[in-house]
Amino acid sequence: MKEKPKLIDENGRRIDGRRPDELRPLRMEVGVLKNADGSAYVEYGNTKVIVAVYGPREIHPKHLTLPDRAIIRCRYHMTSFSTTERKSPAPTRREIELSKVIREALEGVIFTELYPRTSIDIFIEVLQADGGTRTAGITAASLALADAGIPMKDLVAGVAVGKIDGVLVLDINEVEDEFGEADLPVAMMPSFKEITLLQMNGVLSEDEFWEALKLAEKGVMEIYKAQKEALLNKYSRVKVEVEE
Amino acid sequence: MSITPTSGRIIPRLRKDTILSLLEKDTRLDGRRLDEYREVIVAPGVIPKAEGSALAKIGSTTAIAGVKVGVGTPFPDTPDEGVLTVNVEFVPLASPTLEPGPPDENAIEIARVIDRCLREIRAVDIGKLVIIPGEKVYIIWLDVYILDHDGNVLDASMLAGMAALLNTKLPKVEIDEKKNVKIVREETTPLPVNHKVVTVSIAKIGSKLIVDPNLDEDDIIDAKITIGISDDGRIVGLQKAGSGVLTYDDLKLAMKYAKENAAKLLKILEEKSNTKVDLDDVLKSYIEGKILKHQVV
Amino acid sequence: MPIYVQNRELVTPGTLLAENEDLRLETPTVFKHGNKVYSSTIGLVDLSDKRINVIPLEGKYIPKVGDLVIGLIEDYGLTYWIVDIKAPYKAILNVGEVLNRPFNPLKENIKNIYDIGDYVLAKVIAFDRTKDPALTTKQKGLGKITKGRIVEIIPSRVPRVIGKKASMITMLKTETKCQITVGLNGRIWIIGPSPEYEEIAILAIKKIENEAHTSGLTDRIRAFIRKELEKRELKVVEGEGKA
Numbered sequence: 001m002k003e004k005p006k007l008i009d010e011n012g013r014r015i016d017g018r019r020p021d022e023l024r025p026l027r028m029e030v031g032v033l034k035n036a037d038g039s040a041y042v043e044y045g046n047t048k049v050i051v052a053v054y055g056p057r058e059i060h061p062k063h064l065t066l067p068d069r070a071i072i073r074c075r076y077h078m079t080s081f082s083t084t085e086r087k088s089p090a091p092t093r094r095e096i097e098l099s100k101v102i103r104e105a106l107e108g109v110i111f112t113e114l115y116p117r118t119s120i121d122i123f124i125e126v127l128q129a130d131g132g133t134r135t136a137g138i139t140a141a142s143l144a145l146a147d148a149g150i151p152m153k154d155l156v157a158g159v160a161v162g163k164i165d166g167v168l169v170l171d172i173n174e175v176e177d178e179f180g181e182a183d184l185p186v187a188m189m190p191s192f193k194e195i196t197l198l199q200m201n202g203v204l205s206e207d208e209f210w211e212a213l214k215l216a217e218k219g220v221m222e223i224y225k226a227q228k229e230a231l232l233n234k235y236s237r238v239k240v241e242v243e244e
Numbered sequence: 245m246s247i248t249p250t251s252g253r254i255i256p257r258l259r260k261d262t263i264l265s266l267l268e269k270d271t272r273l274d275g276r277r278l279d280e281y282r283e284v285i286v287a288p289g290v291i292p293k294a295e296g297s298a299l300a301k302i303g304s305t306t307a308i309a310g311v312k313v314g315v316g317t318p319f320p321d322t323p324d325e326g327v328l329t330v331n332v333e334f335v336p337l338a339s340p341t342l343e344p345g346p347p348d349e350n351a352i353e354i355a356r357v358i359d360r361c362l363r364e365i366r367a368v369d370i371g372k373l374v375i376i377p378g379e380k381v382y383i384i385w386l387d388v389y390i391l392d393h394d395g396n397v398l399d400a401s402m403l404a405g406m407a408a409l410l411n412t413k414l415p416k417v418e419i420d421e422k423k424n425v426k427i428v429r430e431e432t433t434p435l436p437v438n439h440k441v442v443t444v445s446i447a448k449i450g451s452k453l454i455v456d457p458n459l460d461e462d463d464i465i466d467a468k469i470t471i472g473i474s475d476d477g478r479i480v481g482l483q484k485a486g487s488g489v490l491t492y493d494d495l496k497l498a499m500k501y502a503k504e505n506a507a508k509l510l511k512i513l514e515e516k517s518n519t520k521v522d523l524d525d526v527l528k529s530y531i532e533g534k535i536l537k538h539q540v541v
Numbered sequence: 542m543p544i545y546v547q548n549r550e551l552v553t554p555g556t557l558l559a560e561n562e563d564l565r566l567e568t569p570t571v572f573k574h575g576n577k578v579y580s581s582t583i584g585l586v587d588l589s590d591k592r593i594n595v596i597p598l599e600g601k602y603i604p605k606v607g608d609l610v611i612g613l614i615e616d617y618g619l620t621y622w623i624v625d626i627k628a629p630y631k632a633i634l635n636v637g638e639v640l641n642r643p644f645n646p647l648k649e650n651i652k653n654i655y656d657i658g659d660y661v662l663a664k665v666i667a668f669d670r671t672k673d674p675a676l677t678t679k680q681k682g683l684g685k686i687t688k689g690r691i692v693e694i695i696p697s698r699v700p701r702v703i704g705k706k707a708s709m710i711t712m713l714k715t716e717t718k719c720q721i722t723v724g725l726n727g728r729i730w731i732i733g734p735s736p737e738y739e740e741i742a743i744l745a746i747k748k749i750e751n752e753a754h755t756s757g758l759t760d761r762i763r764a765f766i767r768k769e770l771e772k773r774e775l776k777v778v779e780g781e782g783k784a
Contacts, residue, residue, distance in 0.1 A: 037601070111569065111581060118629045152555070153555060191557065
């Protein structure tokens with residue numbers, strides 16, 4: 001049994017030096033793969049995910065599709081070397097559950113009625129896991145969908161709030177998740193404050209829950225800003241080169 | 245059971261004609277010479293959490309390799325050796341024609357070719373991976389994922405895999421009186437690597453041989469030969485693919501191309517082995533079109 | 542009607558564009574939520590024509606009846622072909638939309654007309670939500686493409702290759718000495734006096750695709766083509782090259 005480390009020190013600082021309401025360093029790149037219709041790479045601190053989107057496209061067998069809108073196929077998968085202990089390449093029950101909640105977090109945001117009888121495929125690959133992989137995955141998937149030109153109501157941004165040593169903290173890493181009292185991943189459409197993913201593992205009082213949600217919203221708005229910057233960056237880079 | 249591939253890309257006739265007519269003039273669609281690789285990038289250490297890792301790009305083809313180290317029992321017939329297992333996966337991110345699922349014959353073939361190229365020459369010194377002879381040894385898992393498929397994934401996988409092994413740190417182990425083995429991740433030594441190995445893949449289209457076929461060229465090849473070459477100039481693996489034939493002259497020329505290009509690839513591996521690159525920066529370089537120049541011309 | 546963005550501003554999905562109770566027209570790139578108008582894709586704001594629109598910078602080709610497209614034959618049945626036109630849907634080409642005479646599938650093989658791997662210049666004759674798009678090659682000038690090169694670009698960048706009042710495409714043809722036929726689905730057919738000219742045309746088109754959202758493009762592309770011609774010691778067209 002691993003020994004539980006002290007998660008918050010006397011100055012209110014976390015193991016990696018962050019304050020409770022601080023996100024990890026974010027990095028986002030859009031359009032990183034040649035073959036995919038849309039792609040993005042996102043880092044939340046040491047968590048690294050890459051997403052490819054294909055579609056809308058026809059798939060076989062045709063009876064899987066719907067006559068009035070596109071279906072979404074979403075696969076969340078972790079590489080064998082992404083975790084501390086090597087993970088077998090075969091899909092685990094956790095990956096299957098996460099594929100579902102992530103699909104549901106994105107499906108309602110996409111204007112699927114524009115593309116009947118097609119499929120929009122979202123493939124998430126976690127390259128390094130340090131907590132918050134599903135939220136980083138959703139954030140990256142939104143960027144990849146936008147990169148593919150698929151119309152959506154808004155980008156979706158996700159972040160996990162945790163409770164560690166009695167304190168609510170934003171964007172928990174793996175250690176905080178493992179030894180904390182609660183883990184609350186949230187994803188929202190920032191422009192409309194509408195929640196598309198909400199889960200909890202652990203125990204919270206009702207007051208703590210509402211506070212945690214507010215903290216999540218703060219994180220989501222910061223991540224949204226970074227998402228928009230990453231998308232605009234793809235084009236402004238060319239503008240800068242052109243003007244030189 | 246292996247079945248003739250039926251679902252794949254449609255090769256436009258016009259493109260095929262253009263490629264063939266360019267080959268007549270000893271040149272290719274992207275302007276390369278027949279014996280020339282695309283831009284090669286090797287970025288070690290991109291996944292710091294893994295014991296070893298590296299990303300390799302050949303043109304747009306992208307492979308990422310990770311090494312995980314564990315402790316386990318040796319194979320019964322080799323009680324004094326550690327275990328190295330190689331796995332390759334084509335994830336659906338890499339190409340529009342891929343579906344999720346267990347590795348197909350292509351992924352398995354690549355994994356086994358890489359494994360053979362490393363095994364007989366003992367590129368990884370598995371004799372030095374014994375903890376308790378006959379009972380406990382180090383297990384080295386080399387997992388390669390293809391993220392973007394633009395042809396010649398085999399060479400990209402081998403490069404990524406070899407660079408990841410060179411980058412690998414072996415965690416220390418502690419054995420107690422009851423022969424329980426505890427992994428101490430904080431203390432490491434480099435994985436004992438005796439040889440660097442690379443593969444050079446050469447395709448045959450009509451009567452011409454081309455090195456490092458891209459995806460468009462791969463669609464129309466008749467046969468392909470992959471030659472594994474070690475840093476001391478020995479041939480450590482051979483694999484012919486495709487249903488076409490190779491003549492003795494083909495093999496002579498292929499061997500010449502392989503030796504020349506192996507030297508260049510080994511040089512890149514050598515130069516890169518002590519650097520550390522951010523995954524974000526490597527991926528960014530694709531978008532910017534300014535691919536970091538690691539290739540020695 | 543308060544407008545929150547400028548013309549040609551780069552916007553992302555979920556960006557608030559304006560508040561307008563009168564907006565009746567919803568395109569795939571603009572939608573209403575209450576009485577607020579938002580962008581649904583990444584694109585450039587277009588405030589001309591007194592309405593708000595967003596011109597998308599990415600996305601597959603959405604077929605429109607009457608469009609000239611370049612398709613790739615992927616498969617066939619007894620009396621029809623399945624054609625890839627870089628859209629979310631494959632297109633159907635019936636033998637009745639190709640031949641001016643009756644076709645007997647028992648006596649003739651359809652692959653002798655168009656075979657898998659052939660590029661065809663075609664027109665979209667039908668498309669709606671319930672059916673795959675249908676093509677024709679019956680009109681003059683349409684049919685199998687037998688020589689030259691095909692270059693593919695993102696369909697939303699095609700208008701930039703054509704340019705305002707065909708200014709860009711005219712300049713390209715003159716400067717590169719190539720015949721250039723633009724498929725609205727993002728495939729462009731080039732026939733030049735030699736492979737070198739064709740290659741320059743392809744590079745120029747790829748450059749336009751990459752810089753489609755910038756200004757001063759026509760002059761930059763002309764300069765680029767002239768530099769490439771010089772590099773290969775080919776003849777440059779005299780004068781400004783205005784048609």
